[in-house]
Amino acid sequence: MAQDKTKRPETPRPIRGTQDMLGDSADRFAHVVDTFERVRKLYGFRRIEVPVFEATAVFARSLGESTDVVAKEMYSFEDRGGDSLTLRPEFTAGIARAYITEGWQQYAPLKVATHGPLFRYERPQKGRYRQFHQIDAEIIGAAEPLADVELLCFADQLLKELGINDGVTLTLNTLGDAQSRDAWRAALVAHFEGHRDALSEDSVDRLARNPLRILDSKDPRDKAVVDAAPGIDAYLSDEAAAFFDKVTSGLDAAGVAWERNARLVRGLDYYRHTAFEFVTDRLGAQGTVLGGGRYDGLIENMGGPVTPAVGWAAGIERLGMLLDHIQSDALDVAFIPMGEAAEKVAVRILSELRRSGLVCEMGYRGNIKKRMQRANDARAKFAVIIGDDELAEDVAIVRNLQTGVQTKQPIEHLGQIPFSLLDGMSLGRAVDATGSIVDLLTGDQAPQ
């Protein structure tokens, strides 16, 4: 009664930045993952699983100890033994760790793919959550530009098969090899130092912390200085230029459209050569749909052997938001038994049909009207109604829910004869027939 309300325990709230999915959003999510799994096999990427949490050092090492990303934007905690653990904020570092500690070097060059939840301690906004999900693909132990090309073709085909390539562009850049990168970086710092007064406060800040990031500043005050900044091309070594050329000509050969974005950068030092992002303007402030690049320096940074590698990742939720329209799976047959005896018969036929691959359902409760409504809501093609009257005759009513035409059919036919043949005309019993399917037709076609 009323006083029970005061006793009702308080329901714990969901954690900020987490999501519960049912219906449309869950269907979108599943469609992205299904498509990824299918396309990944076409490219020969092996499925792997890695832990959701690691020693904090795995991610701290890959990011460089000092960045505030490590301090402020990771979900870290101490376990009971006092060790610092972190919920994975990305896939690459954990995969790199596994590559070293599991001896996966023997499989190099190794093409792997995975998907699952990631965690970042950030304030949620459109297309950005604290627990989010990504699909991920990596090629480890391949220094060849062909690896970059294959990975990009994979990404391109995935987006096309998801039907979201419209309005999405592949933007591409090279960061060169270590020498090219360092030379360019020095030139950029010199340039920005020279125009310090013209920069926004944020960018003056970045100049000290992470000067490459000034290139993708959103502040309009920075635009002129950024536009005048030196591009990397003048600083590329011959080898680096040749590498980039092989990547772009490979994309052309494969028919993958791309645009050069000489301002596209990566903040971390282990990135080399190719950097890319598939971008859209349909997601508010979060424009990147899929991003990645070559990280030849990472595995070495983590104490492994010198190992070239390239990879990408994409947010499942973001991809899901870009999908046009997702139709949930329709039902082939809805069973509507009335009474316990009918229920038992229905359970038997239901099992047979499911084993033969039909999508079937039977509700647990409700009168016939209610169950018909449910069948209709589930977009069932057929309803099979069995009550005491039908049981007495050993028949079931098969109703086509699109046409509204229904017939009585011998129960033994269900599961043996396709529904397309049971649709609209009553069939006789096999024992009365001479062996030809035509003999089963009785001419009793009048719907109820």
Next chain:
RNA sequence: GCGAUCGUAGCUCAGUUGGUUAGAGCGCUGGUUUGUGGUACCAGAGGUCGGGGGUUCAAGACCCCUCGAUCGCCCCA
């Protein structure tokens, strides 16, 4: 960490310059149809107006605090 906007039924929302008993659509339950969905009609259930404090004869509305959400900034591995 910072800024803006917003919290009213399960969902989406309305609610006048502060004024009696807080409304609609959808959904849910039941009925018209005791065994037939999609359409229609009728009825019913369902609300701590996010929470706390204040102003007032009177607060869903005004003020303060707090919690939460959304969008953006910072950051973006």
